[in-house]
Amino acid sequence: MTVRVTEEPFDPGAEIAAFNTAHGHAGALATFTGYCRAATAGRPVGTLYIEQYPGFTQREIQRLADDVSRQLGTLDLLVVHRVGAIRPGEAIVLVAAMAAHRAEAFDAVRLLMDYLKTDAPLWKKESGPDGDRWIEPTAHDHARRAKAGEKV
Amino acid sequence: MTVRVTEEPFDPGAEIAAFNTAHGHAGALATFTGYCRAATAGRPVGTLYIEQYPGFTQREIQRLADDVSRQLGTLDLLVVHRVGAIRPGEAIVLVAAMAAHRAEAFDAVRLLMDYLKTDAPLWKKESGPDGDRWIEPTAHDHARRAKAGEKV
């Protein structure tokens, strides 16, 4: 399992290629990449800023990934999470799961994304032409996570 | 939308990298890659052979992808499907979906994989030390597809 929190831009295709090279015989690889959008709810986004708590953030994401791995019996997980100043079009988060069968791979990526949305110690601020604002998880995010946790 | 049926081995990481380069601002990218396993149900697999009906197979997969795109409102879909003789560890199928939000991207990949399993005009034969056998979809595959079709 690999969890990386990084200030540098990363290339999801290259990360996925490197991850799957190590596990060619596994059967199923599912991935998700979230990108910085150029607009949120019609409001243009200039720069997205994501703050971490160094050390703590990495360990907490590792704990969430361990939890998913235990629940779903995946063979390997990869999480890359960008922090710092992120521009539209850049990748924010990549989650990849290798498993023997496709259902486990899909479920692992989806569940880990749900966990990250609500439980990863990261704080987002969007800067646009009309100022900055901190983002907090919505009731919808919490509901989705609760549902995901039950379903699997 | 791109649908490719190919006799040549392909590199899922490179395909995903090329696909996402064209859509950096979309928000969400989900992917699934299925690999040729070294064993199925404990039985070693030498070579997997997948037969297509040239022309027809490509068009039918395109039709399934169009259907998913219409149902889920994805921004773009990519399908690469290997045919011919495939060795353990090689990628068989890659499905990638770009969407504005993660739920649509996840659902599109999952639904299209379910459709491909039961409705893609492809015929698989596994060759192992104790002979060859043609594979047909299981009742479980059909049930999953029916369920997936309803759910979305």
Add this chain to the structure above:
Amino acid sequence: MARLVFLGRFREIANPALAQVTLPGGVRTLAGLKDWLAEAEPALGKALDSARTQIAVNQVLVRDPSHPIVHDDEIAFLPPMSGG
């Protein structure tokens, strides 16, 4: 001449000579073609005789057994699919 295409396990049973075949004058529909094949190639006829066998005429799936067959048609017999 009709072109007959047998996919997957059907291909392994079918006589390769069927790929290009002159059908008897009496064979004018898909049902007629299946009857003729069952007589000419009993093992193949038996394999094709399932509700899960699909038939494509000129690369379009056709479910109607009374669908007419004309000169130069490409008729494909498809076993249950196992893609993905």
Add this chain to the structure above:
Amino acid sequence: MARLVFLGRFREIANPALAQVTLPGGVRTLAGLKDWLAEAEPALGKALDSARTQIAVNQVLVRDPSHPIVHDDEIAFLPPMSGG
């Protein structure tokens, strides 16, 4: 000296001098620390005063307000998370 860490929007409100601070002798628990902050920095105290604020002591989340604070502890205040 205690090290106080304010994350996200708390960091923007907090006096930077709080990063390294000598706490008064009477501040011996997390509850005591919150009371002292509310008095010294009312805007910050108000922002922290939510059931959704989490506190980590030496990088471990702690929910008990009576948790003791000792010399050199790193105490972090975390607003609701918005990762992924």
